[in-house]
Amino acid sequence: MRVKASASGINVGKRGEVALIGVFLAFILAVGLLERMVPLDFLVPGARLGLSNVVVLTSVYLFRFRVTLLLVILKCALLSMLAGGPASLIYSVSGSLLSLAAMQLLVRCLPGRIGPIGVSAAGAACHSAGQVLAACFVLENMGMLAYLPPLLLISLVSGVLVGVIVQQTVPRLRALERAGMRR
Amino acid sequence: MKRLDALVIAVILAASVIAMALLSATRDGADADGLYAEVFEDGVLLRSLPLSEDCDDLVTTQRGFNRIVVADGGVCVAEADCGSKTCVHSGTKRLPGEMIACLPHRLVIKIAGGEAPYDAIAY
Numbered sequence: 001m002r003v004k005a006s007a008s009g010i011n012v013g014k015r016g017e018v019a020l021i022g023v024f025l026a027f028i029l030a031v032g033l034l035e036r037m038v039p040l041d042f043l044v045p046g047a048r049l050g051l052s053n054v055v056v057l058t059s060v061y062l063f064r065f066r067v068t069l070l071l072v073i074l075k076c077a078l079l080s081m082l083a084g085g086p087a088s089l090i091y092s093v094s095g096s097l098l099s100l101a102a103m104q105l106l107v108r109c110l111p112g113r114i115g116p117i118g119v120s121a122a123g124a125a126c127h128s129a130g131q132v133l134a135a136c137f138v139l140e141n142m143g144m145l146a147y148l149p150p151l152l153l154i155s156l157v158s159g160v161l162v163g164v165i166v167q168q169t170v171p172r173l174r175a176l177e178r179a180g181m182r183r
Numbered sequence: 184m185k186r187l188d189a190l191v192i193a194v195i196l197a198a199s200v201i202a203m204a205l206l207s208a209t210r211d212g213a214d215a216d217g218l219y220a221e222v223f224e225d226g227v228l229l230r231s232l233p234l235s236e237d238c239d240d241l242v243t244t245q246r247g248f249n250r251i252v253v254a255d256g257g258v259c260v261a262e263a264d265c266g267s268k269t270c271v272h273s274g275t276k277r278l279p280g281e282m283i284a285c286l287p288h289r290l291v292i293k294i295a296g297g298e299a300p301y302d303a304i305a306y
Contacts (some may be wrong), residue, residue, distance in 0.1 A: 039235075041272040045284065085266045087287040110187065118188030124194045135284070141224025141281060141291050149202035156195050 011177055021067060028055045028075045029082065036083055044150045050124055053099070053162045054169065057120055060103050061170045068104070072096050090138060091131045098130035098163040116170070117163030122157030125152055184290050209280065218279055218296040220258040222251060234258060234277065234294070246288040260285065260293060 012020065031052040040047035052075065059068040076096055080089040103123040106114055128151040135144045218234040224244050232238055232253050239261075240251045249270060250262040257277035260270040263285060270285035276294055283292040 039272070041269055043293055045269045045273045046267070072293070085287065087266070091286065113185060114187040114191070115185045117184050118191040120189050121188070121195060135286060138286070138292050139223070139284065139289055141223060141293070143280075143291070143293055144284065146280065146282065147284075148208065149199040152195055152199035153203070156192065156199070158191065159195075 017063070017067070021063075021071060024055050024059055024071055025074055025078075025159065028052045028071070029078055032075065032079045033083060040154065043154055044147060046147075047154050050127060050155060050158045051162060053120060053123060053127070053159075054165050056096075056100065057103055057116060057123065057162065057166045058169050058173065060100070060107050061116075062173060065104055068092075068100065072100050081140060091134050094134035095127040095130035095145065099127035102126040115163070116166040117160055118162035120166060121156055121159035125154035128152055128155045171175070186199070194304070206280070218256075218277075218294055220251070220253060220276075221293050221295050223291045223293065231295075232258065244288060244290065249285055249288060249290055251292060258294065259283070260292070 009152060026077060031054070035048050038049060040049070056068065056075075059071055063071075073093075076089060076092045080092060086091065097154060100123070100179075103119050106119045106122055128148060132144055132148045132151065135147075136142050220232045220234060222230040222232070222242055224242075229242060230240065232240060232251070234253055234256050236253065236254045237255075240253075242249050242251055243247065247264045248262075249260050249265075252259055252261045256273040259275040260283055261297055263270050265285055265287040267287060270283050270288075270290070270292075273283045276292070278281055279294050279296060281294050284290070
């Protein structure tokens, strides 16, 4: 299956887009909350699966950049309110924004040459890097970088998994667009 | 899967495996004596606890408390009033360079002394 980014966003109309953003946000929050019940602290302290990136990456492929940016900011704000607490906000914001920037650039600048698996793996690695760098600054302790290599390894596994899932979701959501046009 | 996908995966895999190998190489062979658990808050050294002496130390900061226990040459956080409890779940650390971090309290416990590990990135 071919996974292509749309230049102008998925064409489901303004109302359709608002509805889809709502569904995407609900999905992110559900996955984000479920993930907290699967701690990977025994591997690396604070590690998590990062499956909500399925929704973010799908959004990168389907929507314009500002829509995805809005989605990511809302995800950080709402998840820190619902679960992580204010202290977690800076880590999730720094990780999420760096990850989004990397994925957006890869999808837009190398269309057709890199698939969802590579984009997702790069995004997951940038998410870990962003969080560890934020921790370095907040704790004023560059030794936190020692957490990065094992985190990268875990994020690689979950990143590939997310990529495989996105490879399936994007073409199916594109079918929505085609169905809407027939109406 | 395209060629660039494989390249991205290979680069991340290589970077993390090499970095982990380097980190563990610097940790091996360090003398167990003369190690200290250094407790930092916001990058400021609060205490330095020798790992050779058992102790039970309550570190209280304006963000909360962490009960730091040194026993059998290792250090752990036995109790804390932070939200995530990641520091408590980190378990016992005994090798130089190993760390326990409590992000909500901005507290880092780092084992120092002996052969200093990865000096290049520590400070």
